[in-house]
Amino acid sequence: MSYQVLARKWRPRTFHELVGQEHVQRALVNALDQGRLHHAYLFTGTRGVGKTTLARILAKCLNCTAKGHGDDGITSTPCGECDSCRAIDEGRFVDLIEVDAASRTKVEDTRELLDNVQYAPTQGRYKVYLIDEVHMLSTSSFNALLKTLEEPPPHVKFLLATTDPQKLPATVLSRCLQFTLKNMPPERIVTHLAKVLEAEGIDCEESALWLLGRAADGSMRDAMSLTDQAIAFGQGQVRHADVAVMLGTLDHRHVLALVEALADVDAPRLLAEVAQLAEQGPDFAAVLDDMSAVLHRLAVAQMVPEAVDNGHGDRETILALASRFTAEDVQLYYQIGIQGRGDMAHAPDLRTALEMTLLRMLAFRPQGVPQPAKTPLPLRGAGSGNTPAAPASGAEDPPADARSAGNPAAASSNQPPSEPGPPAEPAPAEHAVEPGAEAEGMPEPPPPWEEPAGEAVTPSPDAPASAPAPVQAGPAPSAPVGLPSQEHATPMAAPEPASTPPYATQQGMAPEADESDTAVLEAPEPAVEVPPVEASIAVEPEPQATVASDALLDHDHWLDCFDSLGLGGLTRNLAAHCVVEADDGRRLTLRLDPSQEAMNAEIHVRRVQEALAGIGIARQLVIEAGELPEQVETPRQRADRIAAERHAEAVAALQRDPHVRQLQDTFGARLIESTVKPAEAAPRA
Incomplete structure (x- = not known):
């Protein structure tokens, strides 16, 4: 006996042997059991998913002659042993007319087919017309088929199959009960192939079956054909290496x-x-x-x-x-x-x-961000509203001995001093770097003479009083509110309180200020002397505060001493979005805004810790992302609020100015509020 390929040998004979089309199987079985049969069915789907197989099973259900199937003899479980079932399986049933529409597209072929519709079935209960690839029929053929398809004789059933239902006329679709067959997922194909090969007694590797399942691309018939080819290629075995070579796919x-x-x-x-x-x-x-x-x-x-x-x-x-x-x-x-x-x-x-x-x-991977040892899955709990877990860089602090091995200064800062006093080794060059000059991943800040133009430099606390002030292209920096050591805590001539808090002049946190109020007017403007804005600003100056080395840091002190930390770049931006959560004298915990969690890297935590140690706050620093408490401002939020208040005061001052009003009345000028820049308070000589 000649060899029969697996695709034909293992073709399902009943609905219960069908694989992967449960939705169609359920509808047809229920319709057969309840006697609610349509006169025309349309099966659509890609190649090899069971369209023709379903049609043949349905033909057997309609014509099975086994006893015990009820009065009409129609059943959802054909016996497979009667003459009708065997004839349909062997393709010799007279009343099952299979038509290949791809080769019989002419209207004459369709008319010849329909001429025999009126005659009663010869052998079975129903005369079943199975038209495969029905979308290949011509327009004239469809028109000739419409009337019979809508009202066929009671002994006729039409079963249409196509891989391209979009090409069917809407008039044909409306006359049929349509079932769309699904593509076979690789999991279903692998399971079925394993069962078939086990029944065939063929040794196989599961990884090879996964290659076949992916290569089949949703078609069970293609999977069977590829399995036949793999068996021949592997000399009776299905091995991963052989299948990979046969398919020519990437491992x-x-x-x-x-x-x-x-x-x-x-x-x-x-x-x-x-x-x-x-x-x-x-x-x-x-x-x-x-x-x-x-x-x-x-x-x-x-x-x-x-x-x-x-x-x-x-x-x-x-x-x-x-x-x-x-x-x-x-x-x-x-x-x-x-x-x-x-x-x-x-x-x-x-x-x-x-x-x-x-x-x-x-x-392009962010530098300085260590790879996580283990990221908990899933990142977000379903419906919990929790924020993603923080990266490992900010989740735990390195041991003290590990910190001291790589950074002696950081190790010494972990030990709280026994009595208040200045740090043993101040590093003015490190903490006097202008914000913005520091870049992520740079081991050392650039020297002071390479700072960008137009930005102020915070003077070092160890610089002599007689030293000339650095050249500034922008506003003069305000006095620091947190002093680094006791030598600055001695009585001295207090500078005149500035009406503008220091945070409003930080880099990237307030608009750049000029030496006087400026505004853009749409009309030509003569020289106008605008009164200083600082006289009308109602914001009170921030009192200077000194944080002792043994005092606990609360959030108010954190806001006061933030400007004196000398941070810059991404490190400053990270710290500006933090609030103080806890301080026990040895360990300081800062809570970070979750929107800035991506910047929470070990290098920035270390720089903030060193900056705090430079002003007498020696702590082991931990920065954790989490929801911020309400009614608590971060340094960034406070600076934004103060900048907005100062801008509003400056706009109000210009609007009250008589010269500006005169320009508006005379020339119809309009004050563009977005161009108003509040003036900085001039330092006392």
Whole structure:
């Protein structure tokens, strides 16, 4: 006997043997059991999902002659043993007319077919017309079919099948009961293939079945055909290596190896994996596509672990990899991968494009942010409203001995002094850096003479009083409110209280101020002397406060001493969004606004701790992200509020000025409030 391929040998004979189309099976079984049969059925779906098989099973249900099926003989469980069932399975049933519409598209063929509709069935109970690929019929054929399709004789059933229902006229669709068959997921295909191969007595590897399931692309018939080919290729066995060579597809394990190298931030390993891939001559564009798909699955695993697609049979591996990335890194890598895929057309060669894309992922990864040891999954609890877990860089503090090994100054700052006194080794050069001059990842700040123009320099507390003040292109800095040591706590001539709090002049936190009030008017403006704004500002000066080294730091003192910390760049921005949560004399905990959690890196925590030690607050510092208490301002919020109040006062002062009113009355000028810049209080000579 000749060999019968698996796709035909294992074709379902009943509804209960059908795989993966439960929604269609349920509707047809219920209709058969209740006797509610339609005269025309339309089965749609991609190739190899069971359209023709369903039609043949339905034909057997309508014509089964076994006893015990009720009065009309129609059943949802055909016996498969009667003459009608065997004839349908063997393709020789007279009253099952199968028509290939792709080869009989002419209207004459359709008319010839319909001429025999009026005659009663010869052998069975119903005459069943199975028209496959019905969308290939011509327009004239459809028109000829419409009347019979709408009102066929009671002994006729039409079963139509198509892979492209969009090409069917709406008049045909409206006359049929339509069922859309689903694509087979890889999990369902692998399960069915394992059952078939076990029944056939063929040894197989599960990983090889996953390759076949993915290559089938939703078609069970394609999966069966590929399995036949794999059995022949592997000499009676289905092995992963043989199937990979047969399909010519990329081994998914190589893609996972690339992602693991990204998780370890290991550039040499990345290039080594690409070199190993190059020996197999793969499609590097497909490699990048597969990497982007894996990154998408990692993002899903971090947010909703139970929703991870198991199309490759590597769900546990994906969950383990997802915990080794931060959510920000996954999104960044995915975006770079998608952009790199579009740039491949302009690269010298595809391998170069892949390597540059992978290296770009590591190059643009935020520097100074350590990779997490373990990211808890999921990142956000369902419906809990909790914020994501903070990165490992801010979750725990390094041991004291580890800190002292890498930074002696930081180690000494962990020990509270026995009595108030100045620090042993002040570092004025480190803390006098202008905000903005510090960049993330720089081990040391630049020297003072390289500071950007237009920004003020906070004078060092150890600088002699006779030293000339640094040149300033902007407003003069206000006096620090937190003094670093006792030598500054002795009585001295207090400067005139400035009407503008010091926080309003911090970099990036208030508009740049001029030496006088300025406003842009749309009409020509003569020289006008505008009275100083500071005389009308109602904001009271901030009192100077000194935090003793043994005193606990509360939030009011934190606001007072923030400007004297000398922080800059990203470190200043991080600290400006913090409030004091707790201070027990040895450990200081700052609560960070959750919107700024991405900046919470170890390097910034260390710089803030060193700056606090420089003003006599020696603590072990912890910065944790979390919801901020209500009615409590961060330094940034306070500075923004004060800047807004000063701007409103300046606008009001200009609007009261008689000269400005004269310009408005004479020339119809209009004051553009957004251009008003409050003046700084001039220091007393």
